[in-house]
Amino acid sequence: MSESPDHPQIAAPPSLTDLGEPLVRVEMRSQPRLLAGTRELVGAIAKRLGFSELEAGQIGLALDEALANVIRHGYKGRDDGLIMVSLWVSEGDGSTVGAGLHLCVEDQCPQVDPSKIRSRELSEVRPGGLGVHLIQEIMDASVFEKREQSGMRLRMSKFIPHNAGTMTGSVRHAG
Amino acid sequence: MSESPDHPQIAAPPSLTDLGEPLVRVEMRSQPRLLAGTRELVGAIAKRLGFSELEAGQIGLALDEALANVIRHGYKGRDDGLIMVSLWVSEGDGSTVGAGLHLCVEDQCPQVDPSKIRSRELSEVRPGGLGVHLIQEIMDASVFEKREQSGMRLRMSKFIPHNAGTMTGSVRHAG
Amino acid sequence: MQVDITSNDANTTVAPTGDVDLSVSRDLQSALKKVMDDKPERVIVDLSGVPYMDSSGVATLVEAMQISRKQATRLVLCGMQEKVRSIFEIARLDKVFTIVDDPATADSA
Amino acid sequence: MQVDITSNDANTTVAPTGDVDLSVSRDLQSALKKVMDDKPERVIVDLSGVPYMDSSGVATLVEAMQISRKQATRLVLCGMQEKVRSIFEIARLDKVFTIVDDPATADSA
Ligand SMILES: Nc1ncnc2c1ncn2[C@@H]1O[C@H](COP(=O)(O)OP(=O)(O)O)[C@@H](O)[C@H]1O
Ligand SMILES: Nc1ncnc2c1ncn2[C@@H]1O[C@H](COP(=O)(O)OP(=O)(O)O)[C@@H](O)[C@H]1O
Numbered sequence: 001m002s003e004s005p006d007h008p009q010i011a012a013p014p015s016l017t018d019l020g021e022p023l024v025r026v027e028m029r030s031q032p033r034l035l036a037g038t039r040e041l042v043g044a045i046a047k048r049l050g051f052s053e054l055e056a057g058q059i060g061l062a063l064d065e066a067l068a069n070v071i072r073h074g075y076k077g078r079d080d081g082l083i084m085v086s087l088w089v090s091e092g093d094g095s096t097v098g099a100g101l102h103l104c105v106e107d108q109c110p111q112v113d114p115s116k117i118r119s120r121e122l123s124e125v126r127p128g129g130l131g132v133h134l135i136q137e138i139m140d141a142s143v144f145e146k147r148e149q150s151g152m153r154l155r156m157s158k159f160i161p162h163n164a165g166t167m168t169g170s171v172r173h174a175g
Numbered sequence: 176m177s178e179s180p181d182h183p184q185i186a187a188p189p190s191l192t193d194l195g196e197p198l199v200r201v202e203m204r205s206q207p208r209l210l211a212g213t214r215e216l217v218g219a220i221a222k223r224l225g226f227s228e229l230e231a232g233q234i235g236l237a238l239d240e241a242l243a244n245v246i247r248h249g250y251k252g253r254d255d256g257l258i259m260v261s262l263w264v265s266e267g268d269g270s271t272v273g274a275g276l277h278l279c280v281e282d283q284c285p286q287v288d289p290s291k292i293r294s295r296e297l298s299e300v301r302p303g304g305l306g307v308h309l310i311q312e313i314m315d316a317s318v319f320e321k322r323e324q325s326g327m328r329l330r331m332s333k334f335i336p337h338n339a340g341t342m343t344g345s346v347r348h349a350g
Numbered sequence: 351m352q353v354d355i356t357s358n359d360a361n362t363t364v365a366p367t368g369d370v371d372l373s374v375s376r377d378l379q380s381a382l383k384k385v386m387d388d389k390p391e392r393v394i395v396d397l398s399g400v401p402y403m404d405s406s407g408v409a410t411l412v413e414a415m416q417i418s419r420k421q422a423t424r425l426v427l428c429g430m431q432e433k434v435r436s437i438f439e440i441a442r443l444d445k446v447f448t449i450v451d452d453p454a455t456a457d458s459a
Numbered sequence: 460m461q462v463d464i465t466s467n468d469a470n471t472t473v474a475p476t477g478d479v480d481l482s483v484s485r486d487l488q489s490a491l492k493k494v495m496d497d498k499p500e501r502v503i504v505d506l507s508g509v510p511y512m513d514s515s516g517v518a519t520l521v522e523a524m525q526i527s528r529k530q531a532t533r534l535v536l537c538g539m540q541e542k543v544r545s546i547f548e549i550a551r552l553d554k555v556f557t558i559v560d561d562p563a564t565a566d567s568a
C-alpha cells in the first residue's frame with residue numbers, strides 16, 4: 001500500500017467486538033451535500049477528545065474521503081444509497097485498546113476486492129487518486145473489508161498521543 | 176406556551192408520514208460531550224441549504240437545547256441512554272411541505288405530559304428555564320409528543336424564507 | 351473550554367475560551383463562584399473568545415448576576431459575538447445584564 | 460462555495476470562498492477551465508477564503524496545472540490556510556505547485 005516509512009501503520013484498528021456499542025451512529029444518504037455535516041460532527045468530537053484543531057480537521061478529512069469514495073465508486077453517484085458511520089472513543093484505561101477515536105464506514109454497495117482499493121503512486125501526478133492515501137496517512141490504522149452480508153466496510157483509528165487533553169474545561173489564574 | 180406575538184407559530188411541523196425516510200439519522204448516547212458534534216452536523220447542513228450563518232447556528236442551538244433536556248430531564252444524567260435525531264430537507268417544489276429543514280428528536284425515557292414541557296416566564300429571571308423557549312422562538316414550528324411505544328418525541332421545522340440560497344456554488348465575475 | 355482569570359485593583363476579568371455548552375458550563379460556574387467569593391468591586395466576563403453558548407452557559411451567568419447583586423459586586427459582560435448575543439436577546443436578558451461591546455470600556459461600565 | 464474571478468493585465472485571480480469538497484468541486488473546476496480558455500499569462504488561485512479542501516478540490520487544481528503547462532500559463536496558488544496546506548503536503552503536491560504565502564507577491568511568482 002506504499003506506506004511511507006515515517007508513518008508506519010503499526011496497529012490494526014480494534015475489532016468491532018472489542019469496541020462494543022458505538023457512542024454515535026450516523027446513517028446518511030449518499031449525497032455530497034451531506035459530507036460537511038458528517039465530517040464536522042466527527043471533527044467536533046475529536047477536538048473534545050484532545051486532538052488539536054489541525055488533527056481534528058484531518059480526521060474529518062479522512063472520513064470525508066471515505067464517504068466520497070462510497071458515493072462515487074460504491075453507489076456510482078446514486079443519491080439514495082445508505083451509508084452508516086459509527087464512532088467509538090476508547091479511554092485507554094487498562095483495556096486492550098489504547099486511547100483514541102475509532103470510525104467505521106459501512107455501505108450496501110456491490111463488494112469489491114479490498115486489495116484493489118488503493119491510491120495512485122504519489123509520483124504519478126494526475127487529478128484524483130489520493131483519497132485512500134490521505135486516509136492511510138492521517139489515520140494510525142485502517143482496513144477495508146467485505147461486510148458479512150453485503151457491502152463494504154472501512155475501519156480506521158487514530159490514537160491520542162500521550163495525555164493530550166481532557167474532556168472538560170480547565171481554569172488558569174494569573175495576576 | 177407564552178408565544179410572543181412577533182413570532183407566531185403558524186404552521187405545525189409536517190407529519191413523519193409526509194416526510195418519509197430521513198436524509199440523515201444520528202443515534203447518540205446521552206452524553207453532553209456529544210452535543211457539539213450533533214449541533215455542528217445540523218448547522219453545517221442548514222448552511223448548505225441556504226440558511227445564514229446566524230440562522231444555522233440558531234438551529235444548532237435549538238437542537239442542542241432539545242438534546243440537553245433529554246439528557247438532564249429524560250435520562251436524569253445517565254450517560255448510556257439512546258437519543259435519535261432525524262433530519263429531513265424539503266425542497267418545497269409542489270409538495271405539501273414548504274422548503275425547509277425538519278428535525279425530530281426521540282428518546283426512550285419515561286413519558287411525561289407534553290403540556291408540562293415549557294419554560295419559565297421570561298420576566299421571572301432565574302438561572303435555567305430557557306431551553307424550550309429558545310426552541311420555540313428559533314424554530315417556525317415545534318411539537319412535543321409521546322412516542323407510540325415508549326419515550327418522547329420533539330418534531331421541529333424551520334422554513335427557508337424565499338429563495339435564500341442554492342445547494343451548490345456560484346461564480347461571480349469582475350474586472 | 352478554558353477559563354482565564356486575571357485581577358487588577360478592584361477588577362477581576364473572567365475570560366472563557368471555546369464553546370460553552372452543557373458539557374463545560376459547570377467549569378464556568380465554579381470559576382465564577384470562586385471569583386465572586388473574593389467580593390471584588392467589578393467582575394468582567396470577557397466573552398470575545400466564546401463562539402457558542404447554550405442556555406446552560408446563560409444560566410451560570412444569571413446565577414453570577416444574582417450573587418453579584420447580593421454583595422454589591424458590579425457584573426459586566428463584554429465582547430459578545432453575534433451568535434451569543436442572539437441568545438441573550440431571545441431570552442430578553444440583553445436588558446437585564448450590563449453588556450458592553452469593547453473589553454477596554456468594561457472597566458468603567 | 461462562491462468563486463470570484465478578477466482580471467488585470469496579464470493576471471487572472473480565481474478566489475473561491477468556503478469549503479471545497481465533492482459537493483462543489485465541479486463548480487471550481489468549470490471556473491478554472493473557463494479562465495484557462497482565455498490563456499492568460501498567469502492564473503492566481505487565492506485560497507485564503509478556503510478553510511477546508513478535500514481531494515476532489517485538489518484534483519481540480521492538478522487538472523488546472525496540467526492545462527496551464529500545455530499552454531504556458533503560469534499557475535500560482537496563494538493564501539493557503541494551514542489545514543489546506545496539510546493535504547498538499549500529505550499528497551506531496553507542495554513541491555509540484557508554485558505556492559506562495561501572500562496574495563500580494565503572487566503577481567511576480
Ligand atoms: N468505497 C469504495 N468502494 C469501491 N472502490 C473504492 C472505494 N474507495 C476506493 N475505491 C477504489 O480505490 C481507488 C483509489 O481511490 P482514491 O485513492 O480515493 O482515488 P480516486 O477515488 O480519486 O480514484 C478508486 O479509484 C477505486 O477504484
Ligand atoms: N425532554 C424532556 N423530557 C422531560 N421533560 C422535559 C424535557 N424538556 C423539558 N422538560 C421540562 O420542561 C421544563 C422546561 O425546560 P427548559 O425550558 O429547557 O428549562 P430547564 O431545562 O432549564 O428547566 C423542564 O424543567 C422540564 O420539566
